[in-house]
Amino acid sequence: MEQEEDNNVAATNHVHEDNSEEDLGEDISEEGDVGGLYKKIVREGQGEATTPEGSEVFVHYVGRLTDGTVFDSSRERHELFSFKLGEGQVIRAWDVGVKTMKKGEVAILTCSPTYGYGERGNPPNIPPNSQLAFEVEVFYWKGENVTEDGGVMKIVLKKGENFQTPNNRAEVTVHVVGHYDDHEFEDRTLTFTLGEGEDHGVVEGVELALEKMEKEEKAEVTVKPKYAYGDKGSEELGIPPNATLQYDVEMLDLKKAREGWEMDLSEKLEMSKSVKEKGTEFFKGGKYERALKEYKRFLTLLDSDNDKSDEEVKSMLLKGHLNVSACLLKLGQHYETIGSCEKALELDQDNIKAYFRRGQAQLFLGNFDEAKSDFQEVLKREPRNKAAQDKITVANKRIQQVREKERKLYSNMFEKFAAQDERKAAHNGSHTEKEETKTDTLSEEKSANKDEVNSLSDDQEAERAACDDSHTENEESTMETQSEGKNETVDVTSSLYDEKEQEEDKVSDVQIEDADSKEKKEVDDL
16 A cells, blocks of 8 residues: 555646646536636556546545646545535536546546636635646445345445436336356346335345335446345355345436325225235235334325215225334334334224234333333233233233332442441441550650660750650651551552452343343243
8 A cells, every 4th residue: 555655646747747737637517618627647547447436435645736736635544534426515627627537547537627616616725716636546346225224235336317316116118137156147127116026026225225216227236135034145147155246227217106196095995905905915925124114194085074084095004013013023114113003003093903912012111110011001901911921920020020120229228338437437436446555655665765865965965855756756656647548448449349340240231132122032922
């Protein structure tokens, strides 16, 4: 890396010599802006692909004024700079220039003020109406996260038109080319309804990416195993287990599905039943996120004030909220589960499933009293419900564990304070006893000294008295030092005691957490 930077510095110096001869490279200004932006390649990049718009690109750069003064440098900070290309996060020269660059390429971008900081400049480092030169090296880029876990990434190769993206259940026509390493396993054009890709051999990751694509957009999509063929792979396509796949996807056409406001009630009910059935298929297959999406669409179709008075609509809305709560519970989204159950209870205040699922969510969140209350509501309506009885047992156990932990915590705290008080009292008693002993000794010594003094001359007596006073002061000083040392010992012992108690508390917390994990598994299995 150091050698690379040295080479780049040398290349930059060479470019500045060339700049004096007006060798600025190729004019890459946008149409109608002749002379606005020049690009001179210092080192060729790798492959054919240029940096795609919409991607997050990572670069090193050095910015200079026309006199060679460096006004900014990521290299001096020893840290790559990143930005989203084509989204106005940087000056125009960068958005226009970097999209022409390949991975590993080094180029000098020389821009007029209209592609830089304009008439105002960027005080104090960049004067008004400044022409600027940037040495830029593209290291790598990465795409948009289609999924929160990074399992599907999308890089736009060609922008679509009019920001027109498909809605749920839209009909799409796409061209898909799939690669694993150097093996091309798929190249086809097909038309299908979003949400039914699996029926047409389209992996989940590609379908999720299509939901975020515009009409006529081209994209490179990276799909990790979880959203492709998983740990089984596909023998038919020559894809091994746990393979990450690359797809080139083009959205050729799309026809949006009709929205709820475009349908009458009978159409909504018919469409809702179809959507609900699809959601149930996903749920039974363990695809809870896809099921959740279908159930939410189901609710969106029916959940309008005008339709809620219809009994069939109310019944279907209740089922929808219950199904959403089941998905959320499986996905571990417990606060959202509680909200969904409460919406179900607004429609049916005696619904056993709503109370039970809300109780499960409360149990997971550690709200044991609230969980117990919900399971008791179930038993009020269905006294022989064994699952609810078991959950109450679990809740009672957890409530007792919490109370026991609190009792132990306070008990340890009071015992610790009592022990500290005993140690202080013992120390004070020992200190007093030793002081008395020292005082008696000093008194005896002074008495003996008096007898000696009486037999001495006046001069000797004065000298002896001075020595005696000095001796007494030393003894008292020694006593004070010893006392301070004992006090320090008590403080250190107390500190160690506290640390020991804290360590015991930590061990206790770990044991409780282990109990929680086991408890949660039991709850989920019921």
